[in-house]
Amino acid sequence: MNATDLLLLPVAVPLLAAAIVAGVGRLLPRILLDAVVLVVALGVASLGALLLVATRRHDVATVAGGWGAVHGHPVGIDVVADPMTAGLICLDGLVLAIALAYTWHYFDDVDAVLHGLLLAFVGGLAGFALAGDLFTLFVMLELVSVIGFVLTGYRIEAERSLQGALAFAVASTIGGVLTLTGIALVYARTGQLALASIGRSLAEQPADGLVAASFALVLAGFLVKAATVPFHFWTAGAEMVAPTPVCILFSALLVTSGVYAVGRIYHVAYQQALPGADVRPVLLAFGAASALVGALMSLGQRHFKRMLAFSTIAHSGILLVGVGLLNRDGAAGAVTYAVGHAGAKGALFCVGGVLLSRFKSVDENDLHGRGRRLAATGVAAALGALALAGAPPFGTGLGKALTEDAADSAGEQWLVPVLVLASGLTGAAVLRFTIRCFLGWGRPVDSGGVPGRRGEEPEPDPAGRLLVSAWLLLGLSLLAGLAGTGWAAHVGSSYVDSGAYTRALWGGPAPPAVAMHLTGWHATGLPLAFAPALLACAIAALWLLPGIGTATRAVTLSVLRPLRAMHTGRLGDETTWLLAGTGAFGIAMLLLRA
Amino acid sequence: MSGRGRAVVFAVVAAALAAVLGAGFAGLPSFGTSTHPYGDAAVHAALALRHTANAVGSVTFDQRGLDTLGEEFILLSAVLGATLLLRPERGERPARWEVDQAPSLPAVARGTALVLLALTFLLAISVVLHGHLTPGGGFQGGVIAASSLHLLYVGGGPSVLSRFRPEGAYDLLEAAGAAAYVVVGLGGLVASGAFLANDVPHGSTGAALSAGTVPLLNIAVGLEVGAGVVLLLSRFLRQEELTAAASR
Amino acid sequence: MSALAYGASAVVLLAGLCGVVFSRDLLHLVVCLSITQSSTYVLLLAVGYRSGATAPVFSDHPKGPVVDPVVQALALTDVVVGATVFALLLALVIQAAKRADGDVDPDALSDLHG
Numbered sequence: 019m020n021a022t023d024l025l026l027l028p029v030a031v032p033l034l035a036a037a038i039v040a041g042v043g044r045l046l047p048r049i050l051l052d053a054v055v056l057v058v059a060l061g062v063a064s065l066g067a068l069l070l071v072a073t074r075r076h077d078v079a080t081v082a083g084g085w086g087a088v089h090g091h092p093v094g095i096d097v098v099a100d101p102m103t104a105g106l107i108c109l110d111g112l113v114l115a116i117a118l119a120y121t122w123h124y125f126d127d128v129d130a131v132l133h134g135l136l137l138a139f140v141g142g143l144a145g146f147a148l149a150g151d152l153f154t155l156f157v158m159l160e161l162v163s164v165i166g167f168v169l170t171g172y173r174i175e176a177e178r179s180l181q182g183a184l185a186f187a188v189a190s191t192i193g194g195v196l197t198l199t200g201i202a203l204v205y206a207r208t209g210q211l212a213l214a215s216i217g218r219s220l221a222e223q224p225a226d227g228l229v230a231a232s233f234a235l236v237l238a239g240f241l242v243k244a245a246t247v248p249f250h251f252w253t254a255g256a257e258m259v260a261p262t263p264v265c266i267l268f269s270a271l272l273v274t275s276g277v278y279a280v281g282r283i284y285h286v287a288y289q290q291a292l293p294g295a296d297v298r299p300v301l302l303a304f305g306a307a308s309a310l311v312g313a314l315m316s317l318g319q320r321h322f323k324r325m326l327a328f329s330t331i332a333h334s335g336i337l338l339v340g341v342g343l344l345n346r347d348g349a350a351g352a353v354t355y356a357v358g359h360a361g362a363k364g365a366l367f368c369v370g371g372v373l374l375s376r377f378k379s380v381d382e383n384d385l386h387g388r389g390r391r392l393a394a395t396g397v398a399a400a401l402g403a404l405a406l407a408g409a410p411p412f413g414t415g416l417g418k419a420l421t422e423d424a425a426d427s428a429g430e431q432w433l434v435p436v437l438v439l440a441s442g443l444t445g446a447a448v449l450r451f452t453i454r455c456f457l458g459w460g461r462p463v464d465s466g467g468v469p470g471r472r473g474e475e476p477e478p479d480p481a482g483r484l485l486v487s488a489w490l491l492l493g494l495s496l497l498a499g500l501a502g503t504g505w506a507a508h509v510g511s512s513y514v515d516s517g518a519y520t521r522a523l524w525g526g527p528a529p530p531a532v533a534m535h536l537t538g539w540h541a542t543g544l545p546l547a548f549a550p551a552l553l554a555c556a557i558a559a560l561w562l563l564p565g566i567g568t569a570t571r572a573v574t575l576s577v578l579r580p581l582r583a584m585h586t587g588r589l590g591d592e593t594t595w596l597l598a599g600t601g602a603f604g605i606a607m608l609l610l611r612a
Numbered sequence: 613m614s615g616r617g618r619a620v621v622f623a624v625v626a627a628a629l630a631a632v633l634g635a636g637f638a639g640l641p642s643f644g645t646s647t648h649p650y651g652d653a654a655v656h657a658a659l660a661l662r663h664t665a666n667a668v669g670s671v672t673f674d675q676r677g678l679d680t681l682g683e684e685f686i687l688l689s690a691v692l693g694a695t696l697l698l699r700p701e702r703g704e705r706p707a708r709w710e711v712d713q714a715p716s717l718p719a720v721a722r723g724t725a726l727v728l729l730a731l732t733f734l735l736a737i738s739v740v741l742h743g744h745l746t747p748g749g750g751f752q753g754g755v756i757a758a759s760s761l762h763l764l765y766v767g768g769g770p771s772v773l774s775r776f777r778p779e780g781a782y783d784l785l786e787a788a789g790a791a792a793y794v795v796v797g798l799g800g801l802v803a804s805g806a807f808l809a810n811d812v813p814h815g816s817t818g819a820a821l822s823a824g825t826v827p828l829l830n831i832a833v834g835l836e837v838g839a840g841v842v843l844l845l846s847r848f849l850r851q852e853e854l855t856a857a858a859s860r
Numbered sequence: 861m862s863a864l865a866y867g868a869s870a871v872v873l874l875a876g877l878c879g880v881v882f883s884r885d886l887l888h889l890v891v892c893l894s895i896t897q898s899s900t901y902v903l904l905l906a907v908g909y910r911s912g913a914t915a916p917v918f919s920d921h922p923k924g925p926v927v928d929p930v931v932q933a934l935a936l937t938d939v940v941v942g943a944t945v946f947a948l949l950l951a952l953v954i955q956a957a958k959r960a961d962g963d964v965d966p967d968a969l970s971d972l973h974g
Contacts, residue, residue: 151679648908648928671933672937818919
């Protein structure tokens, strides 16, 4: 058995397990169902690790169904794994396995429905990562979205859950429609659906309005998933109301997959048609906007999960910046950041879960000082806050440093203060919450935003297991920061290399291997690395100190007022902004190409 | 945004979107063009290589079978999702359907419904089994089969329908259909080293036994879709019962 | 003719989106969303059309020019996906309506603001 045989197993096995669980799961004891999902999740993670090894020197590709070209035209669906794909699959399995510790006794699983959905979710994510075909990407996107908004609306008795689920469903459906429109345009032009074949075909013709417009339309659905501003409104609602383990999956896996798709589609399909000089400014603008809007909004929240939701939007923007630099170093930074963020955000959601189980609340006002006896949880929260602020030695810190270096060498120095500010603000928000809740410092004061409600989530089981998950996730974030830059450089370089992708499919001479070296932590970079963490501490202090705190609050809330006014929570407004984002992206691409 | 504000912003946004769509559509080949390279290759693959008379069926289940796998599991997830979202809440009890709650249709109408049920069900089976030969296939046939069952609702009422709709059995059927698709795919992997490979003998075009795994996958999908749509509708009907019971 | 075929798709898309944005009833919004999805069916099938060709099913006629079967398969997948999403959206609408005693105005669902 070689690597190509393994390629579709991370999709087939979870889906088969999902079908079996859906069929006979209600006859099986709960512990067995949990065990099945855990084993499958770890299995997917192991397959991802195996694929990482297999893709060490070259990408691995196959065509589903064993189809070759017919009359010179590729006919089947390309399935390609490069190190980025393999790493994403590994992360999917790992995070699901760790988040699963949560589901024991958390959900009343009617008829094994939840377990079936989680299995199908991980299968869909794996299919998404492996897809080398635009339409397969769309189908897997829809699969993952459907399961996502069902899980968001899990607590049907809470009106907020329904609103969050509706917002997610409407946004992802419209995104899907726009993506499919773009796919139809590309298909009409090139007669291809496979990414590599589209790339080859578009390279042979001049890029006109159709190519530019289709790029914007195709990316729309994936930008919705990536929670990029202004496609992001669903994230703020959904992660606030979804059950906490689901939020971990969204922040760590769903959003990351969305950003992954943006880069993948550009590098393999559009790179030769639309030069990087045209695409980069647009992607960087959207990424920077997401980073800043998400970070600012997170500061003005009293609901811990909504705060984390906005910080996910901000960090996804940082990921998009890394990917949007369209070079190896940026991609390496993004992948390190993605793992670091997945761990940190997941750990913070676990902290939220502990608070819910003890105090039935995640409202900053409500919880003031009540966490004093939860020392371990408080430490985890503080570490999570520092990780969000990109403090070394967390993966977020290394990823941010790599991204900043990449931005610097690409001539986009303006990004550095943006990244520092975004990291600092989100770290400040979580740090402020942590200090208020676990130390009781500062006066209780309304930070704004949607208030939490008592008893809005049923209590999960005692905190012990949740804290284990939190430590594991923080450990993952640390691991990304301490594992050096070699692996990230390798992943990043193959991600931006469409040649490696096509060589795996169609063969061809491999260019001589270039030694890759990225500077990791270095002494001269330390002040910049610690800057956001220091900024976070400073801003948190401004909120907490007596006297100054009230002034800080007043200033922040008045600065935020226009932004908050846009977040009305109404479907009509959110849809309008989503369409505005697509329109802006499209017009930008059309103008830059002309 | 206020109503007026939203209207203004949307007008601008719609104009921008229309411009993008216009620029995109302007580059499309003229309607009815005869250049369809993927289509021609797909037709050749279907007819010459796989002896499948229905080229669309060949594309759906053979050439692009991975997409159909995803699609099938979207349906499975939707059924699971409907079960989750429409589940009875604490304090809700379903109504017990009594015989006199059956719709008071004249006997002729009820008889016609039952005759149509038999005919529709046969049609459904035919559409599924001939999916590789004539337009149709697993998805279409499955929906027809599910509709045929619901003629019982029209003709006999909800109590009769629920007698013929043991949910556990339908769960099993749906899961069996979905699992069968993956198993056929894995069979291809074991036999020929490619997931969803169609290496079963292909017979001759137009014959009942042709096209290799396509009829097998059609049956699997038909089973899954038929049972799945029945379950989906049953969740909605149960929600109706809950609402009716609550309002009484 | 091209303008009509492709323009129809664009019009349906924009009309559906307009309906979604300005809807005052949640059920109406979901139906408008479904209309928006149907614009992709029109576009896909229009892209695949070939003048003077027939259906790509050869059980009753010998090989000749046929329309593109690939977009038909894509449209079929699209229809299934659209139908399932529609069903789940309706489930959410039912639950929302239960809690609001009847019709629900999407603009009233604004708990998640700020």
